[in-house]
Amino acid sequence: MSVQTDFEKEFETEEYEMLILVQSSCKGAVNIKDMLKPFVDFLASIDLRTGQFFHEKGRVEWLIKNDNKRNGWGYKFEQFGIYRVTVRKCIPQKLLPYQLQYINNRYMLINVLEENASNEKLEALKEYYSKxxxxxxxxxxxxxxxxxxxxxxxxxxxxxxxxxxxxxxxxxxxxxxxxxxxxxxxxxxxxxxxxxxxxxxxxxxxxxxxxxxxxxxxxxxxxxxxxxxxxxxxxxxxxxxxxxxxxxxxxxxxxxxxxxxxxxxxxxxxxxxxxxxx
Structure with missing residues (x-):
């Protein structure tokens, strides 16, 4: 089974859009055979299906080829940037006592639809965290x-x-x-x-x-x-x-x-x- 197939099996099949307030830029990736799994954490998000606002940490992650032609991490995120993305949410798992809650708030990144997106609640948080x-x-x-x-x-x-x-x-x-x-x-x-x-x-x-x-x-x-x-x-x-x-x-x-x-x-x-x- 391929790395891509194994990766996608961790997530639900439904694709949808959300807004995220990114905590920091991508600093690296997990090495999985011939692939890399970069990720960025976010501080808050909005589910654009419902408009529901979540002030809790989460993570978006994706796969790229690990070869000499690679340029950066596939996507470029900036600290405290607001992005509109297409994602698939992870399938929840039972957490062990030492595991962090964000593990069940992970998303497979399908695409970045908009950089510098605007949202009143996320803009207010951005101002708070940037101060x-x-x-x-x-x-x-x-x-x-x-x-x-x-x-x-x-x-x-x-x-x-x-x-x-x-x-x-x-x-x-x-x-x-x-x-x-x-x-x-x-x-x-x-x-x-x-x-x-x-x-x-x-x-x-x-x-x-x-x-x-x-x-x-x-x-x-x-x-x-x-x-x-x-x-x-x-x-x-x-x-x-x-x-x-x-x-x-x-x-x-x-x-x-x-x-x-x-x-x-x-x-x-x-x-x-x-x-x-x-």
Whole structure:
């Protein structure tokens, strides 16, 4: 059975028109054999059969050939653009606890009928989502990024400037009070916390770093001790979720050939893992 046939079987047969307010441009695609499945998410939609307005996230996806003649992703969507499209809705499936609701709000894109379409309700939402919002405090200035539902800024991490990303309190919301509270708590005790994170990563990954060094072409390289490992880690960014959990990323100083070191911290402050990423 072809990739196209398998793909179409996920959707109902009825084709109809809808308006969508796109969350962001297409950034990539899923590779399926000789095909690519690009997609864009939308923030709201209108079913043009009934005129019904839905302020809920969804996704349109389509297939294109994966070859050297490919130009872009087949369709071009712009952030917060309003488009009139022909689609087929997905066949609903029973979701597992960890699966997001948008999975049952997916559509197979048949065609883009109109760019820069107009609709009063979608235009109002577009204006809301396009409005710049920032948080200013003693830590930094944080600007909202609607694509990821977080605020981003640069903070002082024990003398080093690092990128900080604060998840909004609600999805697509415009505050980040919970994440900001956690970030302030971490930075208020930054020397102790920075040391704690480095010690945990060194405990978990020093042996692996030496294995990577042995596999490299470097001759007469000095053995990496836990102390050396901690010093070579360079903090680069922190992501704070609305539930208080943290993801911290350190540059590896080529101990893992340029991969990042990622540390995960639970809302209660307990460090649960240190891995290489990227």
């Amino acid at each position: 710049p919002i920032s948080i200013e405090n003693e830590l930094a200035s944080f600007a909202i990024d609607r694509e990821f539902s977080w605020f981003e800024g640069i903070v002082n991490w024990n003398g080093v400037e690092v990128n900080a990303y604060l998840e909004t309190d609600e999805e697509d919301g415009d505050t980040a009070k919970q994440a900001m509270k956690v970030l302030k708590k971490v930075l208020d005790n930054i020397v102790e916390n920075d040391t704690k994170y480095r010690e945990f990563a060194a405990q978990e990954l020093t042996e692996l770093a030496n294995e990577w060094m042995d596999a490299s072409d470097e001759i007469d390289a000095e053995e990496i001790t836990k102390e050396i490992f901690m010093k070579r880690m360079e903090m680069s960014e922190i992501i704070v979720s609305s539930d208080g959990s943290l993801s911290l990323f350190f540059n590896d100083d080529d101990m893992f050939w340029g991969h990042a070191i990622e540390i995960e911290v639970k809302p209660n402050g307990k460090i649960i893992s240190a891995n290489i990423a990227g």
